[in-house]
Amino acid sequence: MDATETRKYWRHPCFPDLGLFKARFTRHRYELHTHPTYVIALITAGCERIRIGRHSVLAPAGTIAIVNPEEWHDGEQGADGGWAYRTFYPSVPLMAGLARELGGDVDPVFLHAIIEDSDLAEALVAAHEGSTSQDATKAEASLLVALRHLIVRHGDWSGRSEAIESSGSRQRFSLYEDLVESQLGSQLDLQRLADAARVTRFQVIRDFKKAIGLTPAAYIRDRRLRRASSLIEQGLGLADAAIAAGFADQSHLSRSFRATRGMTPGMYRRGG
Template sequence: MNEIDQPMSKDLQEEQEFWRHPRFRDLGLLKAKFTKHRYDRHTHPNYVIALITAGAERVKIGRETVVAPTGTLLVVNPEEWHDGESGCPDGWSYRTFYPQVEFLTHVAVELGRSESPIFRQSAIDDPQLRDAMTLAHRLSRSDDILAAETAMLVALRHLILRHTHPQSPPEFVEHSNARRRMAVYQELVEKRLCFSIDLQQLAAAAGVTRFQVIRDFKKVADLTPAAFIRDRRLRRANALIEAGASLADAAVGAGFADQSHLSRIFRAAHGFTPGMLKRAVA
């Protein structure tokens, strides 16, 4: 079964499909409907561009919370912490794009930009862009690959030229001792993903107390150390699956207790299962 033929996963009134663009293989796409699902706070190394097609979604991106109604385009820059849940009683449906940084940067360079795009706002109300993104998403399932490629580039051109900073760098949390310590914490976490990690280990690596570790994660990332470690394990598992590992091996290699543990955490963060990702990249 190829990825275009994949059946839609259904859970009560919730539906999800995930596939790859036929021309741009590093561009993932999701079509989903959620009623009760709630995304845990997480990050992506890539961009997330979500077009709300029905209902409304409530999202916290960084420290900003927005409610995006039908027709709104939600944009999350790489490494931005975000969650997501229903913003109305009937839930929400959306079409989502997951472009890798290298891919979107290449498109931006073709348009005369010299940097990776940084989006100015999280929620975009632009009817022309909405229509272009809808067409691009729909044609990504078409057998006409040239039409799919053209529609995607037209939509991304509009998105980049009208809704990104021309050349300015992203706005990070101000540099401080907390941010420098976060780099130490992250290095330790990446090295010990397959092992138990506790606050004392993080504190010892940075030469601070366990209480300071908690304050640093709150100040810089607005979340707990446990949530940060869970996110990094998810990213490791995702990379292993993309590289061809079995779901069981990806779970072990990323530090999860077992495959079911990975599946539960993965779906809570991403809205679809690791098995769907496995089939899409096969």
Template sequence: MNEPQQESQAFWRHAAFRELGLLAARFREHRYDRHTHDGYVIALITEGCERVRVGRQEVLAPAGSVLVVNPEEWHDGEAGAEQGWAYRTFYPSVSLLSEVATELGQAQAPLFPGALLDDPELSRLLAAAHAESTSSDATRAEASLLTALRRLVLQHGDADRPAEPLDRSGAQRRFSRYEKVIEDNLAEDLDLQALAAAAGVTRFQVIRDFKKLTGSTPATFIRDRRLRRANRLIQEGTSLADAAFAAGFADQSHLSRSFRAVHGITPGMFRRAG
């Protein structure tokens, strides 16, 4: 009988696009908590199967398929089969995909309406781009990635969507106030009463607004924003302990636990990737 393979993860930066992070991981027991990114997530499943909720979609992604998560979309992830899953992931920024879209003659950054893509040619190109991301030939690494992103954008991006209408609902207006309070006070203790007072509503209304607009709870949203601030600080060279304090975590251990639950790697691995 074959022994189950151990969980593993490695994170690094692209040879030609230093802002682009890449992950190679194998998970069986690990479960990603619900979270967001300010950029895209593009994941090629190489073994097994992953179960993912993206927004209101729930999909099973088998080996050979590609998962795409748009910026700010809430998502999680866990094993979709007993043996777990392995995957190769790219985390491109909005600016990077905007540049690609511009060169392809599109006016705005693409969005991807379908989280699960069945495109063998795209899978092949992404596998090659991931493998060549550490190449000593940066031009080759660059060309490989751009070729894969070109197919992704042209074949699967929603370039013709109309401009999004302005949401004038009370929930949306209140939510902008909640966000400001959270961003201005991440390093402090935050509670529902502070959010309710900022918008002139009850704590129960705060909970309903978060559920309606994010599908999540205020606490989950606050942790997500704390992690995103810690990410930025770590990338800027701040120590892990100082980043934890500045982002509102109780200590470095608290940051590490939350970081791994969302990113699948430790803050130290993230920092070492440069």
């Protein structure tokens, strides 16, 4: 990692299923990946270029970038000098619970990748800074205020507007998902995926492209990273987590972790 870049990860004292990240990047480039959580990133300086799904957007200072759970995204500098940001990773149950408290009956979905809302930006800064306060009540309240603002003013409670249509590819993709999740620690290749769905290896590639716009390899790597993250949170050693998730070794996990999370596995463990 570039020594001039800074990054810090920790968990909210009142909401242990919510991670927080603060960083400044000049050269770092995120590879495509997903999160099981929402990603709420307030850009505090510079500009970030982000690909979310099939769209590429610019997020300048003062804007909020939103990534829904399971959406593929990356990130890199959008201008000379890079960017700085404060990020929240609230879990789906947390956001769903708040939405229901506010009168919604489905999980919130955010249709706009970039939000310009100075009041929300101010609330997010207060919540992010408040998460390190010794005053637990203040830390809790400031977060709830910010997330309420986000959900009420910018959430679409009617569900995703561009859900993938039910089709042969979508149905087969469910088979691929189940196989990958159950066999992450073993060798996974196109033939195993093809056998599961009784199609050719070429059809597997087409199915992944149609369903998520990425290769099977990228999807498998992402799921392995998520499995390793979960095991690290549970207290498993880094080397053991790497092997259990299907990585060749700890160094392989570390390279992939830095490329998609912007931090090392050790940093992630210390923040948990």
